[in-house]
Amino acid sequence: MIRPNICVVKNSSDLAAAAADAVIHAAKDAIQARGRFSIALSGGSTPEKAYELLAQPPKIAQLDWSRVHIIFGDERFVPLDDPRSNYGMAARTLLGHVPIPPSQILAVPTHLASANAAARAYSHLVAGHFAMNPDGPPPRLDLILLGLGDDGHTASLFPGKSSLDEHRAWFIHSSPGVLPPPVDRITATFPLLNACRLVIFLVAGEKKKDIARAVLTDQSHKYPAARISPDDGKVLWLLDAAANGAVNHCSELPSLGGQA
Numbered sequence: 001m002i003r004p005n006i007c008v009v010k011n012s013s014d015l016a017a018a019a020a021d022a023v024i025h026a027a028k029d030a031i032q033a034r035g036r037f038s039i040a041l042s043g044g045s046t047p048e049k050a051y052e053l054l055a056q057p058p059k060i061a062q063l064d065w066s067r068v069h070i071i072f073g074d075e076r077f078v079p080l081d082d083p084r085s086n087y088g089m090a091a092r093t094l095l096g097h098v099p100i101p102p103s104q105i106l107a108v109p110t111h112l113a114s115a116n117a118a119a120r121a122y123s124h125l126v127a128g129h130f131a132m133n134p135d136g137p138p139p140r141l142d143l144i145l146l147g148l149g150d151d152g153h154t155a156s157l158f159p160g161k162s163s164l165d166e167h168r169a170w171f172i173h174s175s176p177g178v179l180p181p182p183v184d185r186i187t188a189t190f191p192l193l194n195a196c197r198l199v200i201f202l203v204a205g206e207k208k209k210d211i212a213r214a215v216l217t218d219q220s221h222k223y224p225a226a227r228i229s230p231d232d233g234k235v236l237w238l239l240d241a242a243a244n245g246a247v248n249h250c251s252e253l254p255s256l257g258g259q260a
């Protein structure tokens, strides 16, 4: 695992603020360098507050939303208006409140007959949007937000599951792990996750302390989250003091320049 940047802030509110600032910063860099910003959103409770902050008027104005392209790093195989849907959460907290063209929000087609079919269709949808071949190398997204599960999962890549061995497809079906909600998932694979320019893990709360330490010191790749190591990109871990088990040791975000 490449050495990640680690930033520990005081509490979950500061974590949300730091995450929102990091998204704005990455977006500005990407738009300046390439004219657009592509981001994969995560589900889970930790990013919710950051999404809500990004949707506040002072923050909305800091980002040129007409140049933002959104995909989902993972999704639960439920209708998009189901309370468990990651798209639904992002729509309620963020996407419904910012001036982003709807055609630039790529939801996973969970109305299809199976999670497998949805994963295949999503790879094609993402490929079509970025004018790429879904059977070729994955897109190089500007930013992927990820969470850390209590069992070391990230996105919907659960420990011990065959989805961890996928080396070609961009999105695949993933059977649920032991954590709720126990529904089938569609997840980005390591090839897609490790092709991006910047990954930011958002980790909050005392219950994440042991697993965060285990993942950050995992040399054997036992935990899926420890296998996030972009080939030509950077990783930032944003933790609150409770998840880190120590006091604040990062008053400002480390510079992650050079993403072009």
Ligand code: 6PG
Binding pocket: 042, 043, 044, 045, 046, 047, 074, 075, 076, 086, 146, 147, 148, 149, 150, 153, 154, 155, 156
């Ligand atoms: C999901 C996720 C998942 C999540 C982690 C952490 O759809 O559930 O994308 O990987 O990020 O389980 O979740 P919390 O932020 O709620 O702890």
